[in-house]
Amino acid sequence: MRAVVVRRFGGPEVMEYAEVPVPVPGPGQVRIRVAAAAVNPVDLATRAGVLTGAGVIPPREVLGLGWDVAGEIDDAGDTGFRVGDAVLGLRDRIALPLGAYADYVVLDASAVAPAPDSLSPVEAATLPLNALTAAQALDLVETVGSVLVTGAAGAVGGYAVALAHARGLHVVAVAGEADEALVREFGADAFVPRGPALADRVRALVPGGVDA
Template sequence: MRAIVVRRFGGPEVLEPVEVPTPEPGPGQVRIRVAAAAVNPVDVATRAGILTGAGVIPPREVLGLGWDVAGVVDAGSGFEVGTAVIGLRDRIATPLGAYAEQVVLDASAVAPAPAGVSPAEAATLPLNALTAAQALDLVETTGTVLVTGAGGAVGGYAVALAHARRLRVVAVASESDEALVRRFGADEFVPRGPALGDRVRALVPGGADAVLDTALLGLDALDAVRGGGEFVAFAAGAAPIPLRGVRVRSVWIRADGPRLAELARLASAGVLPLRVADVLPLSAAATAHERLAAGGLRGRLVLTP
């Protein structure tokens, strides 16, 4: 079986194609024949050694890459063989990930694939949509939510999910993304830039009730929250100090098959935007990492074995 692994840290050139034994599912697990695997910034951070340096991933001789998978069950329990599924690999210190022809996941991390969409589109859903949903679960407000990085993958899902909950959504993104994030459900738009707190407060007197800081703006985003409001950070070490009594929390993504099934249904209904920037063969993983690092993408790059 072909897979892409990392044996040393560095640039895209360290992504190594290997032949490995086909993994076998254990109790409560399924094996998925991979049709598509999304490429995410966390894959770049893993490859570069950033997560190991930060103590998120322990030192390993071999690391697999890839959190998101869409494919078909071909062995295991919990799903019939032949079922089209999506899943999330949240155990990131394992030697095989979704950058492979087959991957084994706990059945509890897997859900039926959204109907009516391609495997490439479906593969963009698990990590980013679950992150957005679990972050929104940390927010208790029924009022105004500010979403930074609203044009990005996580931010776009956060806007759409907050809109579906009938929250007032203020989106922060580049000026060129205004029409896009309004289609996602943003009620108000603020271009990214300096003095974010002042510009948000001009639209929302006193500040937003909560912020989902997917762009990792930190204190600049915190300044846009009312005193006693809520702030959700999206990366280790990105949470600012809780000034003015703002409740600051961090979202730590976890696999959740039932919740993923709910998100798949929303995607099938057109509520969630599935955006694919490009589809590349598994052998072009290094090229995908180069393109992701270069920036400017709208949607996810997807690898297909």
């Protein structure tokens, strides 16, 4: 199968196709036929060698890229999934030699979930890392009544706004002026443009400030 790998660190020019064996799932794992894979900052950091330099990813001659994936189950193994199921998943084990930028990827079944019927594979592939990061952050402040989301038009921030709104929180969003309509569509109750004196402008909208 084809996989996108790097043999040296740098910009996009270091990425190349490689022919590698189709991975075989082990106990508790599934193999996904990849339909779409997202590009996240962690992918750029991996390609640039930042994570290897920090000791997060062990040095190796060939390094696969890609964390988020959407596709369909090709081999369900001993899991509860079925061949043909539309799924999304997260390559949550950093030490794996290959990533989601490949024809097939093997993941632990615990890192895979059914894909929403309303989303295309391209849309579904943006969910795992970004939406999970936003959800886990909100879990830390789940008892509050209001939240301030900076970078509200970004990949993680946009999901944070939408998920906070869905949880019934009062959401104050911070982003560029041109993104106000977008973040309000995500579910923001109030909008504050990026810029100086941010805290004062937030308190002008929410007397006493936000809870988190």
